Amino acid sequence: MKKAFKIFGLLFSIIMVVGILAGCGSASKAQLKVYNWGDYIDETVIDEFEKKYNIDVIYDTFATNEEMYVKIKGGGADYDVAIPSDYMIERMIKEGMLEKIDFSNVPNYKYIDERFKNLPYDPNNEYSVPYMWGTVGILYNKKMVKEPVDSWKILWDEKYKKQIFMLDSSRDSIGVALKMLGYSLNTRNMDELEQAKEALIRQKPLVLSYVSDEVKNAMISGQAALAVVWSGDAVYTKRENPDLEYAIPKEGSNLWVDAMVILKGTKNKKVAEQFINFMCEPEIAYRNTTYIGYSTPHTEARKMLPPEILNDRTAYPTDEDLKNCEVFEALSDVIKEYDRVWTEVKAAR
């Protein structure tokens, strides 16, 4: 019996040593940790990058900007590249969480549409490279909704009780309520915020569920009549179920940009820049935008798109559609209030 133990021990040690050596072998390969939204890249692009530059990419996903922020702020993660949205980038710049990008290493930046440069969240284009953009709007099922959808007010219509999906995201859902009431979605006015809260609590009995990524499958399979979604999700779901249509309400909405940033403390800044540059190669940007369905800020990728996508107002809305749209600001001073409002909405019965 003892002998068996000894042999087992010896075997175990050998396995351990071999394992450690093997581990060393792979550690010599450069590593890049990327943190992105769920379902937000054509994954074959990552494989291609790994092969082309002989780099090991560790790819993780998040569901909301806030989730990503807390994870990085809490020090529990050491990502090199992340892809947050505008207002979160502004907040992270203010809190010194981002590294300035050396644009001489990102020559493909020249392809980014001028409209997406010098935006308020990164006024001098030092920290971020736009990846995708879009709007927030209402996705509805034409079989269940017969009236025209042109206002946020439809989400408060008793007729659609338990047929509405809202986004499980504080800024987006409060933004919808603020716009419905005719206020700015960057309001710092506590009275307006309080009214938005009342509206959301009033709406709660009508809401079937507060969702994030799962809204796509739920709408495709006809689980609800109306849903607040990001435009790219609308493009994707419309393709899967022709009964679905998307509208940007006339009160206006949120125009957003997601951009690639490099996080402070990265050990592979060069590799991170290499990755961002790779993502801006026309062919790669084209593949990502067609896979995800979101709109690209990349001029060359846009030229490759078929006309039916370019002329689809869901993906590429007209200036008229965007008239009342606003970009989120960081609101660092009142963000706690927004979070409190959202918790109270979620906890209300």
Next chain:
Amino acid sequence: MRKTWYAYPYLVWMAIFIVIPLFLLLFYAFTVTTEEGIKFTLQHIKRVWEPIYLMVLLRSVLLALICTVVCLVIGYPVASILASKEYSHNKVLALLLVIPMWINFLVRTYAWMSLLGRNGLIDIVMDFLHLPPVQLLYTDHAVVLGMVYNFLPFMVLPIYSVLTKMDKSIIEAAEDLGADYATVLKRIVIPLSLPGVISGITMVFMPAVTTFIISRLLGGGQYILIGNLIEQQFIVVGDWNFGSAISFVLTVIILISMGIMRKYDREYEGGAIW
């Protein structure tokens, strides 16, 4: 515990994974970071007692209680069937009970989503029977169903282990003395199995009161329970102080209920899993 050298790794383990996190919890729950530094405060604990959070707490306890009662009502007969010697297929049944636990519980919860959802399997069957569709997903019932499904084995197994260890000669003696089936059950089997029942209740109640993923997936984010509230404070809001304060209050409640359970357990001595 005898203090021998091989107990030290366990002590280190306990220190790192139990004691230090608990201190961190206490630290965050009772301090506030101001510009002058870190100060002791009771404001977070006070906030937990605000009506809106109290409601959430009460709802969670209520749902967990319902889940525990349902588990007990289903679990006790199942355990006694499994434990009875006369029944020949009990090995297979025990295996059937345990096998689902090998699959990740998140996967199983997602499976319930596709069963309960509109145009899901249950809806298709209802449609086939020409019955009106029912909204099952995103309701309280779905949350209770998910909890019962996930936690039932934790009720069955302790009761099962107590019942199999029970001295059958006592039952035979009672029967020889003329006790009928109901009397045997009432006077012998149930009292002797109480330790198993008690550990079953604790093992179901505790995860049920703190669950957050079941209520989020099957309740659709509108049935916010105390677990969701804590998760939200840490993940979304980033208010670690308040999140810790809620966790602290919850820990105290669980400790108190464990104390009560222990008291009963001691009266009926031994046989429980822990």
